[in-house]
Structure formats: structure tokens, C-alpha cells
Amino acid sequence: NAGVMQNPRHLVRRRGQEARLRCSPMKGHSHVYWYRQLPEEGLKFMVYLQKENIIDESGMPKERFSAEFPKEGPSILRIQQVVRGDSAAYFCASSAVVGTSYEQYFGPGTRLTVT
Amino acid sequence: DQQVKQNSPSLSVQEGRISILNCDYTNSMFDYFLWYKKYPAEGPTFLISISSIKDKNEDGRFTVFLNKSAKHLSLHIVPSQPGDSAVYFCAASAQTGANNLFFGTGTRLTVIP
Numbered sequence: 001n002a003g004v005m006q007n008p009r010h011l012v013r014r015r016g017q018e019a020r021l022r023c024s025p026m027k028g029h030s031h032v033y034w035y036r037q038l039p040e041e042g043l044k045f046m047v048y049l050q051k052e053n054i055i056d057e058s059g060m061p062k063e064r065f066s067a068e069f070p071k072e073g074p075s076i077l078r079i080q081q082v083v084r085g086d087s088a089a090y091f092c093a094s095s096a097v098v099g100t101s102y103e104q105y106f107g108p109g110t111r112l113t114v115t
Numbered sequence: 116d117q118q119v120k121q122n123s124p125s126l127s128v129q130e131g132r133i134s135i136l137n138c139d140y141t142n143s144m145f146d147y148f149l150w151y152k153k154y155p156a157e158g159p160t161f162l163i164s165i166s167s168i169k170d171k172n173e174d175g176r177f178t179v180f181l182n183k184s185a186k187h188l189s190l191h192i193v194p195s196q197p198g199d200s201a202v203y204f205c206a207a208s209a210q211t212g213a214n215n216l217f218f219g220t221g222t223r224l225t226v227i228p
Binding site for chain 1: 119121149151156157158159160161164204206215216217218219220221
């Protein structure tokens with residue numbers, strides 16, 4: 001049973017380019033979360049999605065960032081016109097209803113480097 | 116505003132001894148707490164969780180204790196093994212099982228053989 005898949009694992013972009021990060025949740029999971037980890041910091045929540053719906057995007061920067069989780073295919077985190085400050089590890093997690101607790105299971109992350 | 120705090124950035128313990136990792140939180144609305152373990156270049160791995168209706172949850176060598184009045188939780192690992200060396204993150208959420216987690220900054224545990 002495959003875990004949460006993320007690709008690419010490493011992504012290098014020049015300032016001003018677009019970055020697209022993909023996440024395939026665990027089989028049977030319909031909740032997807034994106035987190036960002038800056039160097040020497042903990043993970044910071046960005047957005048929570050269910051299929052075709054953004055449930056909570058309170059952690060998303062107001063500009064240049066968007067996320068989707070279509071009916072078919074992976075969830076996508078899109079960063080337009082990247083800047084050096086976007087360099088970070090981006091983690092996707094998924095969860096399913098298990099009783100009353102939703103443990104989130106994380107993918108290996110995408111390390112974005114903006115040059 | 117860091118709502119979940121892990122004040123010890125690192126901890127070293129001898130193999131076979133107990134490791135105690137601490138976590139404090141400020142938001143009294145948090146009612147579900149989790150511990151994750153992270154190796155370099157990998158995603159966090161879920162270890163153990165506890166709901167606010169409990170004060171202790173045990174799973175093998177791992178036990179999590181919750182003190183709601185002090186807004187404090189701790190993870191005990193006994194006996195510690197070299198393979199436990201990793202960064203441990205405490206996380207909390209404001210609704211049982213719901214959406215976003217608030218993470219601490221992590222504690223790097225080194226178990227010395």
C-alpha cells in the first residue's frame with residue numbers, strides 16, 4: 001500500500017518562474033494538506049483540501065500561491081513568479097476518517113530552491 | 116505567533132535509557148495532540164497521538180502524557196535505541212481530527228550507543 005507520493009523531490013527554479021508541486025494521497029484518503037518548512041523551523045500549515053474543494057486556506061500567502069485537488073489526479077500546489085524566500089521544503093499530508101481522529105500521513109516532501 | 120513550543124532544540128541520551136521530549140502549547144482550544152518523527156530528507160512519520168479527554172496514551176516503547184492544566188505534553192521513549200535518533204515534532208489541532216496541525220520547531224534526539 002503506497003504512502004503519500006510527492007513529485008518532484010527536488011525542484012530548482014529561477015526567480016520569476018512558476019513552480020508546480022504534486023501530491024498523490026494515500027489510497028482511500030480524501031483529505032490533503034500542504035505544509036511548508038523553512039530552514040531551522042517547524043512545519044507551517046498552508047492549505048487543506050478535499051476533492052474539488054478548498055476547505056481552509058488560512059495559511060496560504062495571499063498572492064502567487066494556489067492549490068487544487070481535482071476529482072481525478074493529484075493535488076497541485078502552484079507558486080507563480082517564485083522569489084528566493086519561497087525556497088523551502090513543501091510537505092503534503094493526507095488523512096482519512098478513523099474513528100474520531102484524523103492522523104495525517106506525510107509524503108517525503110519537495111525541496112524547492114529558487115536561484 | 117508560535118502556539119506550540121518545543122524549547123529544547125536538542126537532547127542526547129544513552130542507549131537503553133529513557134528519552135523525555137517536552138512540548139508546551141498556548142491555545143486552550145487545542146484538543147488533539149500528535150508526535151511525529153522526522154529523518155533528514157524524509158517527511159514526518161506519525162508516532163503517537165492523544166486526545167484531550169485522556170492524560171496518557173501508550174504504544175510500545177512510546178508513551179505520551181498530557182497535562183491540560185499546564186498546557187504541557189511529553190513523549191517518553193523507553194528504552195531508547197540508536198534508531199530513535201531523529202527530529203521529533205509535537206503538533207496540535209483545535210478540533211479533534213480536523214484540518215490543520217500546528218507544529219513545534221522540533222527537538223533533535225541523539226541516542227548514543
